[in-house]
Amino acid sequence: MRKLSKTLLLAMAATLAITPAFAEEDDGTSPPWSQADEYYGREAMSKARADVQHEAGGQTNWFVMADRFETQIFDDEEALVFDAQGWYGGDINKLWVKAEAEYSFEDEDLEDAEIQALWSRAIAPYFDVQAGLRYDLEPKGRTHAVLGVQGLAPYWFEVDAAAFVSTEGDVTARLEAEYELLLTQRLILQPRLEASLSAQDIPDLQLGSGLTSVDAGLRLRYEIVREFAPYIGVEWQSAIGDTADFIEASGGEKDQTALLVGVRTWF
C-alpha cells in the first residue's frame, strides 16, 4: 500500500513538473500566410503575425474566488471558514490553487487548513482533470497526491471530486456538488453538498473507513455586483459510521447545525 502510494505520488509530481505548453509555435517553419512580407519585410511581418495570432485565442488569464468566506455559528461555538480557489493559464492548461481553512474562535486556533496546487487540463467541454499536491497545515503536516475532476455536470451541477493519497499511505476522497437556483437575477439560492470518504481507519484524524462525513448547506446570496455577494445560510454537518463513533468517544458531537453569514467574492 505504502509503496503504491509513493509511486502514485511520484507519478503525479512528475506530471506536475511538465511545464504546460503556453508558448506559441516557433517561427522556424514557413508562415501560414506571408503575402504582405513583400511590401513590409519578413521581419516586421513575422512579429506582427505572431502577435495577432496570440491575441486571438492564445492569451492567459487568471481567476481568484472565495466561494465561501463565512462565520459558522453553532449552539456553543463559532468558526471562521475560508474556501477559495484560483487559476492562471490558458483555455486548456491551468495552474489551479485551492485553499481551505477553518478557525475556531473559542479555541483561538486554526483547526483545519490545507492548500492544493494542481495542474488542471481541460479534457472535455465541461470538465478538467486535475493532478497535483495537497499540503495539510492543520492538523499535522501530511502531504497528499491529488487526482481529481472538476467541472459542470449536466443540469448545471458544479462538481469537484478528488482522491488523495497521503505520505502516510492513507487514501481519502472528497466530493462536492453545488447548484444555483436563481430566485431573481441577483438573489441566488445555492444548495451545496460535500461528502468525504476514507479507504481505511485513520485514528489520528478520527476517521473511520467508508463515508466519513456529509455536509449539506443552503446559502442565499445577493449579488450586489456579480463579483461580490454577501450571503446567509444554514449548514448541517454530520459525521458518519465509525467516524461518528470516534468523535462521540472523544466527547464531540456527531451532528451539528450552523447558521452561516458570509461573503462570496471573485476577481
Place this chain on the structure above:
Amino acid sequence: MLSRRSLIKTTLGAGTALGTAALLPAWARSAEQGNLGLPTLTGTQFDLTIDQFPVRLDGRAGLATGINGTLPGPLVRFREGDDITINVTNNLEEDTSIHWHGLLVPFYMDGVPGVAFPGIKPGETFTYRWNLNHSGTYWYHSHSGLQEQLGHYGPLIIDPKSPDPFAYDREYVLVLSDWSFESPHRIFSKLKKMSDSYNYNQRTLPDFLADASDKGLGAALDQRMMWGAMRMSPRDLSDVTGATYTYLINGHATADNWNAIFQPGEKIRLRIINASAMTLFNFRIPGLPMKVVAADGLNLQPVETDEFQIGVAETYDVIVAPETSDTFAMVAESIDRSGQAVATLAPRAGMQASAPALRPVPTLTMADMGMAGHGDMNMSASEDMTGMDHSAMGHGTNAQTSTMDHGAHSMDGGPAPEITRGPGVANVAMMPMSRLDEPGIGLDDQPHRTLSYSQLRSKDANPDLRLPEREIELHLTSNMERYMWSFDGVKFSEVTEPIKFYEGERVRLTMINDTMMPHPIHLHGMFFDLVNGGGHHKPRKHTVIVKPGEKLSIDITANHVGDWAFHCHLLYHMHAGMMQVVSVIGADDAPMHRQMDHDGMDHGDMGKAPPPEPQIGDDMMGHGHGEHDGMTHGEKS
C-alpha cells in the same frame, strides 16, 4: 422658483450638451448644434490622429481611444474613382491600425496588423493610398487589440460617380455603438472567468413557475431539463449587455438626445452603421416606415420595412419620408433588450422624442440549438418578397427537404467530421437549417413588418454569374462556458493554414453555426453574394449574420489577390479566437498550391464539393430556400 436640485440638473445638462458638442465632429452633432444634414464635402487627402482623450457620455466622464479627438471619429467622405491619401498618426503608447471596413482596397492597405501590414507603431505615421470604383456607406475602425471598444471608429462615405438611383433631400449618418466605462480588457477577462457575468436576463424560479402555470408543470420541467441537460441557457443572447454598456447613436446616449431635423414632405436618407464592439441592434422608427435602399454600401431594390436587425459592422441605408410634423424616436435596441439608444427626428432642433419601453426579452428555442426544423421558422417572408416568384414558390417544402437532408447527412458520418472536437466545442448543430427568412432573434412576433435577408435583392445584376466550382464548409464553434470561440474548433492562435482561394475561382463558403449566438461574419477585401434565392440579384455584402443553428452560404469570386482577415465581428469572439485568414492566391502561384491544398487540407474544404460541370439547381446543398441559379441561368430577373 427654481429648486436647488433642478438648478444643478440644468447646469449639468448644459455642461453635458456643450461638452458633447465640443467633442464631436460636425456630422455627429445634434441639430441644435448646427447639424442640419450632411454637407457633401469631399476630399482626397485626410489626416487622422489616434489619441486618448476624455469623453462625457450620459453625464459621466470616461477616457476614449479614438480618431482626431472625437467619439465617433470624423466622417471620411470622398468620391468614387479619386486617388485617396490618408495619413494616420499614432499618438498612443501602443500599436494601432485602421481597417477600412468594406472597402475593396489593395490587401496591403487593408489595415489588419499581422495579416495585411505590421501595424502602426507609437509615434509613427502610416499612409494609406487607394483608388476605388465602388461607392456607398461604410466605416473604419481599429483592428488592434480591443481599441474598437474604446471609440476607435468612424463613418466613411464614398460618393458615387453617377448619382444613386433614389432621391432624397437631406441625409444623416447614424453610427450605433456600445460604450463601457469598464476597460475592455477587464470585460474580456470577466467573460473568461464567468461567461455569464453580464447576463441579467436569465430564467429564474418565478419564470419557471409562470411557465408551469401556463403550460403545465410537466412541460415546463421538460423544457428546463432539456436546456439543463445541454448546459445551455435559453437566455444566452448577448455576452456583454446593458449591465455595462451605454448604447450610443452618434456618440450620444439616450439622455444626451442626438436630434435631427426634417421638414414634413422631405425625403431623408439615413446611413445606419453598426460600429458596436458586441451589440446587434434592432433598429426602428415607430410610426415611420423605412425604405431600405442599400445594405453594406451597395444599392438594393428598395424594400419597405418597419424594423430590422443590424449585425455588428453591417450598414443599411434607408429613406424615410415623414409627412407630418411629428417627433419620431429612432430606436436602436440591443438584441437582448438590456438597453437601447434613442435619438430624435423632429421638425425643430432640440426636441426629444419619448423613448419606447424596452420590449420583453426573447427566449431561444430548439432551432437556435440547431436541433430542430420545427422551431419557430417564420414562413411569412414569402409574402414580403418582391418580384421573386421563383424563390417564393414551394419554399416551405424546400425548407423541409433541407432539414431531412441534413438529418440523413448526419446519420452517415456523424455531424461535421471536419471539426476539431475538444474542450472548445460544446455543441454541433445536428440539424442546421436556413433561417434567411427570419428577421432575427426576438423579431418574429412583432406586429409590424420586419426585414429578413431573404427579402434583399441587389439593385444591379451580380457581376459574376458562374456557379461555384467548389464548396468550403466552415463551422462556427464555441464553448460559452469557457468563453472559447473558433472556426471548426480551431482558434486563430492555433491556425497553421489559412483558408485558400485561387485567383479567378468562384467559391461557395457554407457556414454552419453550432453556437447559440448570431455571429456577424466579415470577410475582408471581397463582397460576397448571399445565397438567398435572389437569382442574379443576390445581395452583395461584406458582413453577414449567421443565426444560431443556421446553415448559410455565400458565393465569392476570388479576384482580389492577397491575405485577408476573416472573422466574427463581435470583438470579444474575435479576441477569443474566432478568426481566420483567407489567402487569395495569385493565378501564377495557384497550380502548385492548389495541388498541395488538395492533399493536405484541414480547413473543411469538403473536397467532395466541386462538380466538374455546373449542375442544375445549386440547392443540392440543401439550403432551405431554393436557390435556383441553375434554373434561371441566363434568364434576366
